[in-house]
Amino acid sequence: MSRDHLAQLREAAPVILPSLLLCDFANLEREVERLLAAGVKALHLDVMDGIFVPNMTYGMPIVAAFRKLTDLPLDVHLMIEKPQQYIRQFHEAGADVITIHAEAVDDVASTLREIHSLGCGAGVAINPDTPVDVIFDALPEADLALMMSVNAGFGGQSFNPVALDKIREVRRINSDVLIEIDGGVNLDTIGRCTEAGADLLVVGSAIFGKPDYITAVRDLNSAAVAAS
Ligand SMILES: O=C(CO)[C@@H](O)[C@H](O)COP(=O)(O)O
Numbered sequence: 344m345s346r347d348h349l350a351q352l353r354e355a356a357p358v359i360l361p362s363l364l365l366c367d368f369a370n371l372e373r374e375v376e377r378l379l380a381a382g383v384k385a386l387h388l389d390v391m392d393g394i395f396v397p398n399m400t401y402g403m404p405i406v407a408a409f410r411k412l413t414d415l416p417l418d419v420h421l422m423i424e425k426p427q428q429y430i431r432q433f434h435e436a437g438a439d440v441i442t443i444h445a446e447a448v449d450d451v452a453s454t455l456r457e458i459h460s461l462g463c464g465a466g467v468a469i470n471p472d473t474p475v476d477v478i479f480d481a482l483p484e485a486d487l488a489l490m491m492s493v494n495a496g497f498g499g500q501s502f503n504p505v506a507l508d509k510i511r512e513v514r515r516i517n518s519d520v521l522i523e524i525d526g527g528v529n530l531d532t533i534g535r536c537t538e539a540g541a542d543l544l545v546v547g548s549a550i551f552g553k554p555d556y557i558t559a560v561r562d563l564n565s566a567a568v569a570a571s
């Protein structure tokens with residue numbers, strides 16, 4: 344992602360990013376149109392390999408399909424083992440931000456540098472059971488820190504508030520990094536996320552489980568802004 348894109352998201356925070364895990368994959372064009380009509384500013388794409396997490400989704404071809412359908416920034420959340428082996432391919436497929444899990448690599452900082460070297464924004468994610476200090480040393484290399492509020496792997500899980508204290512900790516030691524939260528974010532929980540300092544709010548079922556995306560995104564946005 345260009346520095347401009349990142350600056351725009353920072354400027355617009357709090358920003359809701361729909362997670363397309365639960366979208367209608369038989370009709371991606373229509374789904375993107377509906378999200379654009381709802382005014383979303385970026386898309387969150389969840390890549391799962393069935394090894395790092397006990398679920399499988401999709402890989403580069405679907406990222407490339409979204410790239411064809413929209414100019415919106417694509418925030419690609421890699422829930423895969425050995426993400427270093429695939430970073431270039433996700434970049435070529437059209438990812439703007441690539442987020443890897445700290446639990447999946449030996450050296451977080453060098454993986455983030457590799458992502459940057461391709462010209463992408465670089466993110467680091469941690470699951471609820473991973474202590475936040477695991478990523479402290481790597482934060483100067485990160486554009487984005489993703490605090491998971493569910494165990495990575497599935498949409499539709501309940502929000503784990505352990506992510507909120509981690510958001511505060513990350514902000515305490517790094518004033519620049521964009522902070523994202525992902526998992527169980529809905530109308531009941533989104534205010535706590537922005538109150539804690541989250542800039543980017545990933546939302547799956549609380550958008551795709553609703554009949555009207557415009558109303559869903561508007562209501563989530565109002566709740567996020569009111570608490571920020
Ligand atoms: O990365 C993940 C799950 O591992 C997420 O992006 C979920 O897809 C979000 O879905 P909800 O929890 O909002 O339903």
Ligand SMILES: [Co+2]
Pocket residue numbers: 362387388389420525545
């Ligand atoms: Co995700």
